[in-house]
Amino acid sequence: MRQDIQVNRVDWGTILIYFALVIIGWFNIYAAVYDGTDAKSIFDFGINSGKQLVWIGTAIVLIILIMAADYRLFENLAIPLYIGFLVLLILTPFVGKEVNGQVLSIGVGSFRIQPSEFAKFATALALAKLMERPTFDLSKPKYQMQAFAVFFIPVILILLQPDTGTAMVYFSLLIMFYREGLPAKYYLLGIGMITIVLLSLGIENNLYLAIAIAAICLFFILLGKRSWQKTVVFSLIGLGLIGLTYSIDFVVSKLPTHQQNRVMVLFNPDIDPLGVGWNVTQSKIAIGSGGMFGKGYLEGTQTKFDFVPAQHTDFIFCTLGEEFGWFGSLVVISLFLALLVRLVIMAERQKNRFSRIYGYCVVSILLFHFMINIAMTIGLFPVIGIPLPFFSYGGSSLWSFTMLLFIFIKMDASRASQLGRLG
DSSP states (O other): OOOOOOGGGSOHHHHHHHHHHHHHHHHHHHHHHOOSSSOOOTTOTTSHHHHHHHHHHHHHHHHHHHHHSOTHHHHHTHHHHHHHHHHHHHHHHHHSEEETTEEEEEEETTEEEOHHHHHHHHHHHHHHHHHTSTTOOTTSHHHHHHHHHHHHHHHHHHHTTTOHHHHHHGGGGHHHHHHTTOOHHHHHHHHHHHHHHHHHHHOSOHHHHHHHHHHHHHHHHHHSOOOHHHHHHHHHHHHHHHHHHHHHHHHHHTSOHHHHHHHHHHHOTTSOTTTTTHHHHHHHHHHHHTTTTOSOTTOOHHHHTTOSTTTTTTTHHHHHHHHHHHHHHHHHHHHHHHHHHHHHHHHHTOSSHHHHHHHHHHHHHHHHHHHHHHHHHTTSSOOOOOOOTTTSSOHHHHHHHHHHHHHHHHHHHTGGGSOOOOO
16 A cells, blocks of 8 residues: 655644543443443443444444555545445435434444444535536536535435434534535525524414514515515515424424424423433433532442433433533533644645545534533433444444544545645
8 A cells, every 4th residue: 555644744732532431431331331330341242332432342343443554545436436325315214223223334244334424524525526626616506506516415325213312313414514614595595494493482472473474574575685586585485484493393294203302302301301301301300410520430329220321322421421510521522622623724725626525524423412412411402312423332433433524534634635626
């Protein structure tokens, strides 16, 4: 393999943060399964912490392979990898294993992977390959359609599994699109639609909301130049938003029951504290009971008595909050923020558009997972099954995030060898 990397160009600070998060996560996975009676070793392969140690070991092997490869390999394999994972996503509902009404993983025997997790970095590579051309301009509809096609195909396939949470992750790539020139008007429209959706869910009588939307659109029509084109545009936008207002209840009614319940709990956490609201209520109790410095490692009562379901995966943050308190949570949040800041700096110093675009995809995906997972555990976002990167239990999760990150670290370390296709 081509030796295009110099040790002094590797961003060791980012690698150090990665291993810090992985090790802290591993200790917290053990804490999540520790019950104080007949305690097993953290290295016991029969429990989740031992299994996670195996995944950590294999992740290190992946890191070595990625760092030893020629940086151009990832650019050359971008489209084949994307197509390959699309095929796996198509096959998953037919040959995958069903768990809790979802068919997410495929494999042989006990070895199974979740294609939707790996499709994230494959989609990021495909978008970088598509958008690296000097002529590619996201301000033009032609190129917007191409980029959104690459973006939406895996989203649709993942929704068919159905896995709404993972599908939502792909919308984080809109951060990268903004950096690469997608007009701000799309984001303003998106923010407006999200606001209306939230208001529609939180307000009983949508008539008041519809009147407010009509009034705002009329204000902009009267404020601007009185051209018939603008009048038509704002009228259509107003009608569309009013239609969205009255369609939300219908759309929510078509969601699976457990997802409807999660939406209800978001707006009324006390609606059923012993039923649909149990997870979030117990998670908040666990985090709040940790106080400033926590109850101490392996001393969390909420954890020991299994009050919080899925505490080693989606709700791993509440284990940290209970046992290490506000201070421990701040340390981990600071590590994530430091990682994201370093990645933005790395993305901006790339020598070509391919590496920069991929770098911003990495930032977008990690930021979404970090924000939404913690927001779920404290009741600020519906529970949608989003793991905390490098922290939550799971082989597919750890492998996919490791590959996502270290492919970019390899690109950054090889930037002196890259031909200067400046974007």
